[in-house]
Amino acid sequence: MANSSGSSPAFPRHRRNPVHACWGLLAAGLLATLPALAMPGYLRTALDSFNPGVPAGWACTITTIRNKDTLVERFDPARPPGEQWTLLQCHDRSPTAEEREKYLQSRPSGSTVGPQAVFSKADIEPGSLTLEREDDERAEFKGSFRAESTGADKMLGHLVLHLTANKRRPHVEKYALLLETPYSPVLGVKMNELQLVAEFLPPESDRPSLPAKQTSRFTGRILLIPTEENLQVIFSDFTRSP
Secondary structure (H helix, E strand, O other), rough: OOOOOOOOOOOOOOOOHHHHHHHHHHHHHHHHHHHHHOOHHHHHHHHOOOOOOOOEEEEEEEEEOOEEEEEEEEOOOOOOOOOOEEEEOOOEOOOOHHHHHHHHHOOOOOOOOOOOOOOOHHHEEEOOOOEEEEEEOOOEEEEOOOOOOOOOOOOOEEEEEEEEEEOOOOEEEEEEEEEEEOOOOOOEEEEEEEEEEEEEOEEEEEOOOEEEOOOOOEEEEEEEEEEEEEEEEEEEEEEEEE
């Protein structure tokens, strides 16, 4: 209906055009779902099943090489509390009775198997993953972490994620975390270089994907003392506990 001046009625400036509002909501919904729609199926499957640590209920042998020192231990969750950890080797030799006793005191039941996971799959921001390179077998993505996981006082906010997904048997085959710029997590500690790489075994019909190896390199200063640490952790002899 025309108004008294003969022109079509206009929406008051203080009110929003409802048609525009509907289109705005629709566009926002499409943008919110775009990362999920654009994500390849193999990558979605790999992320859904991704576990950077040793899954519950699995026994394994862990060999830790810190610089030039070697430690070999066995974890079996089926054993009674207090006996789940066994020291097999330390300093490239069989441990003494005293070393075994000290080891048991430092390894309470339920303690972390292998190095503590730096992040979980919930920390990854799926929409940040961009394809870097790929072939018929695998694809490598670069990404970052969710805002709630990357506060100013959190390590993840200073690391870049490189993630390799296998296409034929969808799983996370490898990830690397790289420090972008020097960083001081606490007073007296300065990280100049930090690189952490983890590799995983492919899933089989009778088991999920399991960690195979983790390596890390750190250079920096601790209390003004130049420090360098090279760490390698190898997982082997996995068995499913009853």
